[in-house]
Amino acid sequence: MRTMDILTVIGIVLGISAIFVGNYLDGGHIASLLNFPAIFIVLMGTFGAVFVQTSLVTMKRAMKLLSWVLFPPVIHLDKDIARIISWSITARQEGLLGLEALIEKEKNKFSQKGLQLLVDGSEPETIRIVLENDIQIFESRSNEAAKVFESMGGYSPTIGIIGAVIGLIHVMNNLADPSMLGAGIATAFVATIYGVAFANLLFLPCAAKIKAVSRSIVQYNEMILEGISAIAEGENPRSIDLRLKSYLN
Numbered sequence: 726m727r728t729m730d731i732l733t734v735i736g737i738v739l740g741i742s743a744i745f746v747g748n749y750l751d752g753g754h755i756a757s758l759l760n761f762p763a764i765f766i767v768l769m770g771t772f773g774a775v776f777v778q779t780s781l782v783t784m785k786r787a788m789k790l791l792s793w794v795l796f797p798p799v800i801h802l803d804k805d806i807a808r809i810i811s812w813s814i815t816a817r818q819e820g821l822l823g824l825e826a827l828i829e830k831e832k833n834k835f836s837q838k839g840l841q842l843l844v845d846g847s848e849p850e851t852i853r854i855v856l857e858n859d860i861q862i863f864e865s866r867s868n869e870a871a872k873v874f875e876s877m878g879g880y881s882p883t884i885g886i887i888g889a890v891i892g893l894i895h896v897m898n899n900l901a902d903p904s905m906l907g908a909g910i911a912t913a914f915v916a917t918i919y920g921v922a923f924a925n926l927l928f929l930p931c932a933a934k935i936k937a938v939s940r941s942i943v944q945y946n947e948m949i950l951e952g953i954s955a956i957a958e959g960e961n962p963r964s965i966d967l968r969l970k971s972y973l974n
């Protein structure tokens with residue numbers, strides 16, 4: 726079961742607090758930063774621009790991987806190394822076919838595929854090529870998902886400026902009515918704040934977090950690849966253990 730990343734929660738709270746508390750300490754009112762038209766312009770404009778450039782498949786993947794920001798996959802390298810060593814011991818004692826019973830019990834699909842290749846008697850080089858290809862595809866698709874949020878971080882400040890211009894147009898159209906000036910000016914400046922804040926406190930950090938989690942999963946899969954390749958080459962468990970423990974550092 727995945728647990729919430731408390732550092733992400735603290736970061737989000739600190740980022741939002743920096744704006745609202747800072748505004749309050751400077752003599753402003755929190756309500757002055759709550760402007761629905763400005764939020765609508767920035768968010769809808771940003772999502773609209775990203776939808777134009779992104780395929781439906783990539784967008785779905787990006788929304789799915791967004792859960793990594795708060796609930797990143799938990800990886801226990803020490804336990805997984807011990808599991809791989811147990812595979813090697815089984816292979817030496819019972820042969821590669823002895824691993825067949827472990828395939829269905831394995832929850833990690835990458836590990837399942839590696840064990841299946843071992844049981845099928847694939848050559849070590851073939852196993853390495855197949856699994857490396859899976860790693861590259863996973864990394865590429867994860868980066869594509871991260872780029873969706875990077876694009877949002879690029880568009881958001883510009884859309885915020887558009888919101889500011891709309892607010893100023895509203896002000897100019899109501900110069901004869903002083904009662905209408907305040908709302909227009911508020912929308913103008915607050916839209917800019919939202920555009921920059923969403924980009925730097927939300928979209929870009931989310932992209933960076935997805936890339937970081939992706940890198941950790943890639944390194945984890947590379948460790949499994951090394952272990953499975955070593956088993957296929959007939960290395961002894963002690964040698965495999967020494968090789969894989971380098972990933973703990």
